[in-house]
Amino acid sequence: MREEQAEPSRIVVLISGSGSNMQAIAQACKNPENDANIVAVISNRPGVAGLDRAEEFGIPAQTLDHTTFATREEFDINLIRAIDEHSPDLVVLAGFMRILTPDFVRRYKGRLLNIHPSLLPKYKGLHTHKRALEAGDKEHGVTVHFVSEDLDGGPNIIQAVVPVLDDDNEKSLQSRVQIQEHIIYPIAVKWFTEGRLSMLKGDAYFDNVALPETGLQLTH
Numbered sequence: 001m002r003e004e005q006a007e008p009s010r011i012v013v014l015i016s017g018s019g020s021n022m023q024a025i026a027q028a029c030k031n032p033e034n035d036a037n038i039v040a041v042i043s044n045r046p047g048v049a050g051l052d053r054a055e056e057f058g059i060p061a062q063t064l065d066h067t068t069f070a071t072r073e074e075f076d077i078n079l080i081r082a083i084d085e086h087s088p089d090l091v092v093l094a095g096f097m098r099i100l101t102p103d104f105v106r107r108y109k110g111r112l113l114n115i116h117p118s119l120l121p122k123y124k125g126l127h128t129h130k131r132a133l134e135a136g137d138k139e140h141g142v143t144v145h146f147v148s149e150d151l152d153g154g155p156n157i158i159q160a161v162v163p164v165l166d167d168d169n170e171k172s173l174q175s176r177v178q179i180q181e182h183i184i185y186p187i188a189v190k191w192f193t194e195g196r197l198s199m200l201k202g203d204a205y206f207d208n209v210a211l212p213e214t215g216l217q218l219t220h
């Protein structure tokens with residue numbers, strides 16, 4: 001358990017946009033029950049709102065513009081350098097819209113989390129709300145998972161299930177899913193920093209018990 005650790009857990013958050021999930025995690029870290037701090041926010045896109053949000057929380061933020069690098073591999077090498085300057089216990093992808101190289105994923109294996117707006121393994125990739133509506137799904141939602149070398153394919157940690165309403169459109173469904181994102185991501189981060197969450201042999205474990213394929217599931 002983390003109680004043996006004198007220093008709070010160090011979290012680096014990667015963003016590409018508004019940083020709303022980063023903000024939810026930063027807010028949760030202010031709770032005295034949470035022995036963790038976001039020590040850096042890194043964006044691959046300049047001028048996004050998430051950088052301003054980090055500044056409001058007093059979190060060091062920097063931009064590493066992926067368009068200035070010739071290859072994905074070159075960008076990831078420099079991203080690793082930027083992350084490792086902060087000696088993180090956990091790396092959190094919060095709306096980070098980059099496909100990561102296998103070398104990057106392997107470097108942070110077991111301490112790299114992502115959030116995806118679907119009930120994985122359904123609807124990996126983009127346009128998840130549109131796809132759920134077009135399929136006539138009665139339930140949609142969001143998943144926090146460990147990152148593996150497969151896109152949106154790592155073991156699930158926690159899901160929030162959101163009902164699809166008859167009058168839903170993409171915007172309304174996205175809005176309700178995002179509310180749940182801001183609830184479950186800080187929960188998963190807290191579990192990890194408390195030492196209750198781990199990835200072993202490709203499976204997620206909570207309190208030393210293997211989680212089901214869905215992860216722990218919250219229904220709303």
